[in-house]
Amino acid sequence: MTNDLLSLSTNEFIGGIETVAPRFDSASYPQQNLPADDWTLLTKAGVLLPTLPKEYGGRDDHAEMCEVVETLSEWNLPLGMYVTVISAVALRPIVLWAGDEARREVLPAYAGGDPMIAGFASTEPGCGSAMSAMTTTFEEVEGGYRIRGRKHWQAFSSSAHWWLVSAKNETRDRREYGYFIVKRSEGFRTLRPYEPLGLKVIDYGLNEIDAVVPRHRRIAADGRTLRPMVEMLMASRAMMAAMGCGFLRRVSREAHSYAERRRIGPGPQSAIRFVRYRLAAIDASYVVCSALNHHLRTALNMKEEMIGAFPAVQAIKTVATERMLSAAHHYQQLVGGEGYRCGSPTNISAQAFLDARVYTIFDGTNDLLSQQLTEHCLARTDGRALSRFLAEWPLTASAVTAHGLDLSFLDRDLRQEHLVLAGRAIAYAFAIGRVMRWAADTGADPRAARTAIEFLKADIAGVATEFELLSAGVLGGHVLN
Ligand SMILES: Cc1cc2nc3c(=O)[nH]c(=O)nc-3n(C[C@H](O)[C@H](O)[C@H](O)COP(=O)(O)OP(=O)(O)OC[C@H]3O[C@@H](n4cnc5c(N)ncnc54)[C@H](O)[C@@H]3O)c2cc1C
Incomplete structure (x- = not known):
């Protein structure tokens, strides 16, 4: 019981x-x-x-x-x-x-x-990233609210008993967003199931809502902007660190054990130096997610409003999910052909990759979240160059100082493509600070922390290179055919 x-x-x-x-x-x-x-x-x-x-x-x-x-x-x-x-x-x-x-x-x-089971219904066939375009509507009727519209890709589409549904009420001169608790039997129907590539334990689909819910089932939230929806997504985005930590502990263990067992030529696969590099990359990702998870557990609190932790959560979501995906990719590559086999008795890498794949897409696509992170910082520079701001900002200052990070490539006119890339660099700097904190708090092996930080520094250098690539005119507008 x-x-x-x-x-x-x-x-x-x-x-x-x-x-x-x-x-x-x-x-x-x-x-x-x-x-x-x-x-x-x-x-x-x-x-x-x-x-x-x-x-x-x-x-x-x-x-x-x-x-x-x-x-x-x-x-x-x-x-x-x-x-x-x-x-x-x-x-x-x-x-x-x-x-x-x-x-x-x-x-x-x-x-x-x-x-x-309970689900969250926000995404619609016509909009996922820019939710202001949602077409699901609500209107006041006698005794409550009528909600009508279509949503898709909801976890538990066919199986959830209760839903939290976002909707919009728009007149010519006024727009209001609302969030409602809807019982499935009140008018939530699944029109078509979707078959996802991974995450098979969860059912997905295209859903239609035509429900009247009593007045007390409207959630108290400021209807003028989508800020409450961002707040509602904070906890799951932060939770990516916990998922990444557990998942990558497994991936690391499995990848090492596979590389020890598998014979290639005269010795074990793990004797090949590039294989060891891939294993180091997997381990570094595990360390990064452990550090982000430590931050989640000790510095954040899902029991309260989390909007104040917006930049930290954006960084956690993007870095943790990228790490999950890249480690799953390394693992699958190490396993060779057996890594492309469903239900292989020797490894779980094919399914691990398919399961991890969607993490950079859902719960706010990483590209959008990275852009928002940069915009958050730019709004707070008070006239300082962005690199100067980051050197002083509590979320990145320790990393910039301790590792002499040169972020001056960010000090330029940032177009949309730069905003996305800059957000990644900021998130990596944040992650370096979290690895430092995690190592200090837990007494973790300093070599593991150092290696993870080196990988994150290389990621920042990669962003700097992408800035150069953009300067070389790769967005010149030529279409190949
Ligand atoms: C397995 C799975 C589970 C899901 N679970 C739920 C759920 O439970 N509830 C729910 O409501 N929704 C859920 N979703 C929906 C999910 O949150 C959306 O798919 C996601 O937010 C992206 O929206 P979209 O699919 O409309 O993509 P779009 O908004 O069309 O974006 C597609 C791509 O465009 C690019 N892009 C968009 N904006 C930018 C930008 N500013 N800068 C750079 N590039 C950009 C990115 O490459 C992005 O990945 C789920 C989706 C999947 C696949």
Whole structure:
């Protein structure tokens, strides 16, 4: 019973999650939507309890939310995403901003160990990055609000019981955004399932909404801008660090063990120096995600508003997901042909790559988030050159000083393409600072930290080179045919 889980210490509670997680080992778990019985097993182990307030039967613990997702992601990355969507994306805004009546209606169902699912419906066929173009509408009607429109790519499209839906009310001279808690049976229909390349435990699709919801199910949020939606996505973006940390611990372990086992010529594959370079790159990515995860656990708090951590969260999301993807790519390359085989008995690299692939795309595409990070910084330079600002900004200052980072290539007129690239460089500088902090706080092997920092410095140098490439006129407008 989940009630018994409330009195456990964190170690005992996470121990329980560690006991059930191996059952979902991606090496053997079927590539299919998670059956309700398996979700029951996980909810009975308490995977949603850290998200829920104590008054609704939860454990209400930020660090445990991270640990649950990290633990699950080590065994099965898609399952880490599964829990993140329900807890950090769908339930968290209800916990933080819904009124008492709505909270009482929804939250207890998620504490009881039943296989309850909740999703977040924002993206539409016509818009994902620029959500101001959304066409799903809401209007006041007797007793509440009527919401109509189409959404797509929602996690749990066919299976979620409750939804958090974004919508717009627009007249000629006024635009307002609203967020509503919708019960599936009130008018959320899946028109067509989508088949994703990875993340097979989650069902996706094209959805149609025509629902009337009572007034108390509107979430309190400023309707004038999309800032509340950005806030609602903060926790899942930050949670990429926990997913990346668990996932890359596994990838690192598997890649090393594969390279030891595999014989190429007279010796093990790991004797080849370039193979060792790839393994070092994987390990560096694991270190970076561990450091970002440390920041998530110790410096951020998903139990509160997170908008103040906007730049840190943008950096975490982009760097962690890039690291997941690049490490999965190295691992798959190391495994050779067997890495292109579904269900190979020797490795999980094909599925790891397919699962990791979407992380740089969803939850805000990394290109857009990088641009927004640069714009955030530019708005705060107070007339200083951007590199000067970064040398003084608390999120990057320690890295710039300790490693003498030369970011002066950023001090120029930044066009849109530069804004995206600059955001990457800023995020790498942020990550260097987090690796330094993580090493100091945890006493981690300084060589591991140093190697990770060298990789991040090389990433910054890569951005500088891309600036030169742009200066060489590669966007000259020539079309090849
Ligand atoms: C597996 C999966 C799960 C998802 N889960 C959910 C969910 O649960 N709920 C939900 O509402 N949505 C979900 N989504 C939708 C997801 O958040 C969007 O796909 C994502 O935000 C991108 O929007 P888009 O697909 O419309 O791409 P677009 O907005 O068309 O962008 C496509 C590409 O254009 C380029 N681009 C766009 N803007 C910029 C820019 N400013 N600078 C540089 N390049 C740019 C980038 O290369 C970008 O990747 C999911 C998607 C997938 C694939």
